[in-house]
Amino acid sequence: MQAKKRISEAVIRRLPRYLRYIGELKDNGIEKVSSSQLGEKMGMTASQIRQDFSYFGGFGQQGYGYSVQLLFDSMKQILLKDQGFTVIIIGAGNLGTALAKYNNFHDRGFDIIGIFDINPKLIGKTINSNEIMCIDKLEDFISEHQPDIAILSLPRSETKDIAVRVANSGVKGLFNFSPMDLKLPHDIPIENVHLSDSLMVLGYKIKNFQEEK
Amino acid sequence: MQAKKRISEAVIRRLPRYLRYIGELKDNGIEKVSSSQLGEKMGMTASQIRQDFSYFGGFGQQGYGYSVQLLFDSMKQILLKDQGFTVIIIGAGNLGTALAKYNNFHDRGFDIIGIFDINPKLIGKTINSNEIMCIDKLEDFISEHQPDIAILSLPRSETKDIAVRVANSGVKGLFNFSPMDLKLPHDIPIENVHLSDSLMVLGYKIKNFQEEK
Numbered sequence: 001m002q003a004k005k006r007i008s009e010a011v012i013r014r015l016p017r018y019l020r021y022i023g024e025l026k027d028n029g030i031e032k033v034s035s036s037q038l039g040e041k042m043g044m045t046a047s048q049i050r051q052d053f054s055y056f057g058g059f060g061q062q063g064y065g066y067s068v069q070l071l072f073d074s075m076k077q078i079l080l081k082d083q084g085f086t087v088i089i090i091g092a093g094n095l096g097t098a099l100a101k102y103n104n105f106h107d108r109g110f111d112i113i114g115i116f117d118i119n120p121k122l123i124g125k126t127i128n129s130n131e132i133m134c135i136d137k138l139e140d141f142i143s144e145h146q147p148d149i150a151i152l153s154l155p156r157s158e159t160k161d162i163a164v165r166v167a168n169s170g171v172k173g174l175f176n177f178s179p180m181d182l183k184l185p186h187d188i189p190i191e192n193v194h195l196s197d198s199l200m201v202l203g204y205k206i207k208n209f210q211e212e213k
Numbered sequence: 214m215q216a217k218k219r220i221s222e223a224v225i226r227r228l229p230r231y232l233r234y235i236g237e238l239k240d241n242g243i244e245k246v247s248s249s250q251l252g253e254k255m256g257m258t259a260s261q262i263r264q265d266f267s268y269f270g271g272f273g274q275q276g277y278g279y280s281v282q283l284l285f286d287s288m289k290q291i292l293l294k295d296q297g298f299t300v301i302i303i304g305a306g307n308l309g310t311a312l313a314k315y316n317n318f319h320d321r322g323f324d325i326i327g328i329f330d331i332n333p334k335l336i337g338k339t340i341n342s343n344e345i346m347c348i349d350k351l352e353d354f355i356s357e358h359q360p361d362i363a364i365l366s367l368p369r370s371e372t373k374d375i376a377v378r379v380a381n382s383g384v385k386g387l388f389n390f391s392p393m394d395l396k397l398p399h400d401i402p403i404e405n406v407h408l409s410d411s412l413m414v415l416g417y418k419i420k421n422f423q424e425e426k
Contacts, residue, residue, distance in 0.1 A: 097311065
């Protein structure tokens, strides 16, 4: 069941959410779910859900409901590689360390296999059985272990240079936490996570929510 | 210049991004910018930008370009309260600690004024001059200091209960890091940050990017 091309960004962004909700149903021992039941849980209409699923072959017959196990397995297969993804973290400061210890990444199929920093005080320390390595060893490590993803938890001023080094070495995608829209000449997927932007959106909503009252 | 009602979620989510880009122009000493120049930087069309700006009064005349200082001040005024927002963090684990030390929140107008945990080993420790307090003091603290926002960096199992306590005590918005779509009966803004979902989106793109080749 291979994903068709030209699936919209909005649909792609809903896929991990489907996996979460379907995983909950599975954990609760539920075997069948209809598109309207799933829609109710997720705040979507049944037809939105059927349309999203149609991009991936539909996942079985309507009217009888979907098999939760089939949905779960299919969603995992769509989102993950069979062996999961390998990840390196560059920047072992507060955020990088928290991300290295964040069990959810592992539980979702993302394995941290290396952590790098430039600070001699951090190099050699261990986070979850990963020793922090000197950034000088970055290219050798990537060449040897071929990680899929590099998480960049770096100061803004260093992010672009390191991103270029990482992309040149063959890492397949970047997960950037610097408050900038990282763009590279390299043709690889980049996901920018903007924590401050999200907090500002919340602030805007609070401010306007109060003003509307 | 008050925001009109019914501004779409997509426009609201672009506002912090405008602030970032306009802030960069300002830092680089640029005084005027046209909608097409700004659009080129941001990967948008000039007319998208003019349309977004029109919700907030337009920010001055076309053809002559926008005053960068006026845009910056206006965007800040739209997004922030005059005195900024006050924030408490609940859950001083790895992620909560990293967020407490994350300077970007402060730089964007969000001040951490309290940190709470249930773990006796953490209570009394200090993060950036904030002492970690026992969760038992949550309601008293909120009542006395009236924080705008609570950041929830808690185990999934505890998030809902704490969120209800916080909302009952009068906090105006929630910034939730648990891997769940937090919903409350309370009518307050909630922003769910799903780090694992974002990483899975990146994984999907890497997987399909490679398959397309």
